[in-house]
Amino acid sequence: MSTLATHDRFGIFGGRYVPETLIPALEALDQALTQALADPAFRSEIDDLLGTYVGRPSPLSTAPRLSALAGAPVYLKREDLNHTGAHKINNTVGQAVLARRMGKRRIIAETGAGQHGVATATICARFGLQCVVYMGTEDMRRQELNVYRMRLMGATVTPVDSGTRTLKDATTEAIRDWVTNVNDSHYIIGSVVGPAPYPRMVREFQSVIGREARRQILERAGRLPHTVVACVGGGSNAIGIFSGFVDDRAVELIGVEAGGEGLDTDRHAASLTRGTPGVLHGSLSYLLQDAAGQVHPAHSISAGLDYPGVGPEHAYLKDSGRATYVAVSDAEALAAFELLSRSEGIIPALETAHAVAWVAAQAGRWQADQPVLLCVSGRGDKDVGQVSALGLGAGEAAGGVGRAGAAGAAPVGETSRR
Amino acid sequence: MSAGALASRFTALRQARRRALVCYVTAGFPDAAATVTLVQGLAAAGADVIELGIPFSDPLADGPVIQGSSQRALDNGMTYEGALALIGRARVDVPIILFTYLNPLLAAGPDALRRAVDAGAAGVLVTDLPVGADPPREEWLGSSGLAFVRLVAPTTPPARMAEIARHGSGFVYLISRLGVTGERADLPPELPLTVQRLRSATDLPVCVGFGIARRDQATAVGRLADGIVVGSALVAAAGRSIDGAIDLARELRRGLDAAGGELPGAGAPTRAAGEASRATPPA
Numbered sequence: 101m102s103t104l105a106t107h108d109r110f111g112i113f114g115g116r117y118v119p120e121t122l123i124p125a126l127e128a129l130d131q132a133l134t135q136a137l138a139d140p141a142f143r144s145e146i147d148d149l150l151g152t153y154v155g156r157p158s159p160l161s162t163a164p165r166l167s168a169l170a171g172a173p174v175y176l177k178r179e180d181l182n183h184t185g186a187h188k189i190n191n192t193v194g195q196a197v198l199a200r201r202m203g204k205r206r207i208i209a210e211t212g213a214g215q216h217g218v219a220t221a222t223i224c225a226r227f228g229l230q231c232v233v234y235m236g237t238e239d240m241r242r243q244e245l246n247v248y249r250m251r252l253m254g255a256t257v258t259p260v261d262s263g264t265r266t267l268k269d270a271t272t273e274a275i276r277d278w279v280t281n282v283n284d285s286h287y288i289i290g291s292v293v294g295p296a297p298y299p300r301m302v303r304e305f306q307s308v309i310g311r312e313a314r315r316q317i318l319e320r321a322g323r324l325p326h327t328v329v330a331c332v333g334g335g336s337n338a339i340g341i342f343s344g345f346v347d348d349r350a351v352e353l354i355g356v357e358a359g360g361e362g363l364d365t366d367r368h369a370a371s372l373t374r375g376t377p378g379v380l381h382g383s384l385s386y387l388l389q390d391a392a393g394q395v396h397p398a399h400s401i402s403a404g405l406d407y408p409g410v411g412p413e414h415a416y417l418k419d420s421g422r423a424t425y426v427a428v429s430d431a432e433a434l435a436a437f438e439l440l441s442r443s444e445g446i447i448p449a450l451e452t453a454h455a456v457a458w459v460a461a462q463a464g465r466w467q468a469d470q471p472v473l474l475c476v477s478g479r480g481d482k483d484v485g486q487v488s489a490l491g492l493g494a495g496e497a498a499g500g501v502g503r504a505g506a507a508g509a510a511p512v513g514e515t516s517r518r
Numbered sequence: 519m520s521a522g523a524l525a526s527r528f529t530a531l532r533q534a535r536r537r538a539l540v541c542y543v544t545a546g547f548p549d550a551a552a553t554v555t556l557v558q559g560l561a562a563a564g565a566d567v568i569e570l571g572i573p574f575s576d577p578l579a580d581g582p583v584i585q586g587s588s589q590r591a592l593d594n595g596m597t598y599e600g601a602l603a604l605i606g607r608a609r610v611d612v613p614i615i616l617f618t619y620l621n622p623l624l625a626a627g628p629d630a631l632r633r634a635v636d637a638g639a640a641g642v643l644v645t646d647l648p649v650g651a652d653p654p655r656e657e658w659l660g661s662s663g664l665a666f667v668r669l670v671a672p673t674t675p676p677a678r679m680a681e682i683a684r685h686g687s688g689f690v691y692l693i694s695r696l697g698v699t700g701e702r703a704d705l706p707p708e709l710p711l712t713v714q715r716l717r718s719a720t721d722l723p724v725c726v727g728f729g730i731a732r733r734d735q736a737t738a739v740g741r742l743a744d745g746i747v748v749g750s751a752l753v754a755a756a757g758r759s760i761d762g763a764i765d766l767a768r769e770l771r772r773g774l775d776a777a778g779g780e781l782p783g784a785g786a787p788t789r790a791a792g793e794a795s796r797a798t799p800p801a
């Protein structure tokens with residue numbers, strides 16, 4: 101019987117829970133990936149694009165004022181400086197090169213924050229591939245700028261008006277499109293989620309973050325980080341940076357989920373912190389669901405974290421104790437959005453702001469010689485409209501750091517200890 | 519009822535040279551009482567098997583009609599247990615198979631299948647558990663006492679068809695086309711060839727679903743396969759009126775009966791009579 105290879109399970113998690121129609125396509129994708137990874141020409145084509153088109157390696161920045169708050173030297177891995185403004189393009193470049201090798205001319209994607217949609221539209225424009233992006237109507241409202249960017253680059257953005265009108269429903273629609281057009285289309289999934297081999301493939305393409313960061317921090321700090329921190333939606337930027345350190349057992353790995361309006365409300369997206377194992381979108385992982393196995397709608401102020409599931413490898417890292425997952429609320433993330441902008445001159449994506457908020461609130465946790473590595477998964481230009489509409493973020497400069505820092509600190513600690 | 523009920527139903531159908539009418543209904547749509555009326559009406563209208571859909575919040579193999587009905591059923595409070603209770607309330611002499619996504623079934627717990635047997639279910643079909651995806655859970659389903667109906671898709675290569683059939687029972691559900699459930703204007707041109715391929719891979723009865731909505735389509739598919747599965751068209755009709763859905767089933771029954779007679783390439787009893795070489799596609 102054609103059972104899954106063990107590398108497509110992460111402990112008990114992962115798998116390939118999809119309609120039969122997709123099985124041959126997933127097997128073909130798996131084979132194409134294996135062949136491609138063994139082919140130096142594939143690697144060098146991707147490396148060349150990452151170097152000359154995406155702008156890698158992304159820098160590692162120090163963050164003096166955030167470091168002062170955290171009481172430890174904080175290093176920022178600057179995925180926000182990539183072309184299109186987030187880590188998402190590392191994955192879309194890899195998958196698009198693979199799709200082209202497989203002779204697929206039509207690309208499907210789902211998007212929440214729009215960053216993955218933009219990154220997909222970008223590489224499709226570059227390669228002359230047809231591109232269809234599914235996006236929930238709620239997210240189209242929140243991330244209007246990215247809708248325009250995708251359309252400008254020639255992608256078709258298809259609104260999804262079912263369910264919660266966010267990433268979950270966009271993903272479901274993208275899978276339906278793929279089931280219908282599987283012979284000529286490749287589905288570029290945007291995170292380390294979905295049926296095998298997607299979680300492993302997306303990790304492979306995002307692992308460049310961790311490889312670079314490990315080399316950079318060894319050069320700059322002269323030692324491995326004490327703690328590596330990243331936000332977790334589906335979990336691709338986190339897996340990307342974790343992968344560089346997962347074998348260094350002494351390095352602490354922290355994933356920060358969206359705590360929304362609070363973990364004790366039903367409005368959050370903390371699948372690992374509060375979910376239970378279940379099957380959604382092709383894999384078994386932690387999932388926000390009710391006792392009857394119906395998926396519970398997620399909530400986060402940040403569209404990119406607003407998803408009730410999470411990549412299966414994170415479920416495994418959690419259960420095995422190798423990584424720790426915490427949650428940060430909407431309000432804390434908003435404060436950190438402002439904090440990083442004012443204290444470091446870096447406007448982070450709202451997704452990233454969750455990770456920043458957690459670090460900012462950890463004063464006393466580290467000693468002065470214990471470096472902290474924080475993944476700045478994306479830039480916040482896309483969020484400026486949404487945040488300013490809330491009447492936040494552009495107040496008087498007086499006391500910027502201190503005030504925002506304090507606003508970020510107190511409630512964060514509370515949430516993440518729950 | 520249990521696995522045996524489905525097998526004996528298909529044996530009887532083949533002996534009578536009658537094609538199976540498999541009708542899908544979403545449990546709890548438009549509401550629980552109407553589902554009972556509908557199941558009884560479909561049985562009286564000539565349904566041979568009923569697929570009782572357990573509603574799921576994220577039915578990714580389904581089109582808008584079944585998705586909408588599932589949402590409505592959930593809003594009505596339908597659950598796995600509630601669906602099992604409908605079987606007892608309907609008390610029909612037609613095998614009922616549970617049609618579900620994996621997650622609500624897992625949430626129903628390790629003895630979910632035993633409770634289904636006790637409630638009178640004859641089989642189970644899990645849309646997002648393809649053969650080989652999760653051997654321990656497939657074993658759980660395969661040894662439950664329920665027939666475990668597996669799906670074959672138009673993309674399934676012949677070698678895998680045989681593997682799928684080997685791991686299933688009751689009948690094989692052949693998905694007629696790429697895509698999600700929903701009514702379609704025409705049948706896919708390659709369908710006869712796909713049915714023939716599947717026939718040479720298994721002796722299990724073959725029922726074809728996805729997109730069948732009209733009497734003429736029922737006749738056309740009835741000439742190829744052991745039966746048809748009708749879902750979205752019935753659900754859409756039931757959304758308008760239960761009587762309308764029952765009328766549609768009657769129409770489809772007539773369409774199928776027009777296709778009765780010898781089944782090209784079918785397994786037992788044809789194959790038992792030594793005609794295994796029929797598995798070549800018609801010119």
Ligand SMILES: Cc1ncc(COP(=O)(O)O)c(C=O)c1O
Binds near residue numbers: 213331338477
């Ligand atoms: C900037 C940014 N960070 C993080 C995420 C969350 O995704 P993941 O957890 O896969 O990194 C997104 C998703 O849209 C994003 O745009």
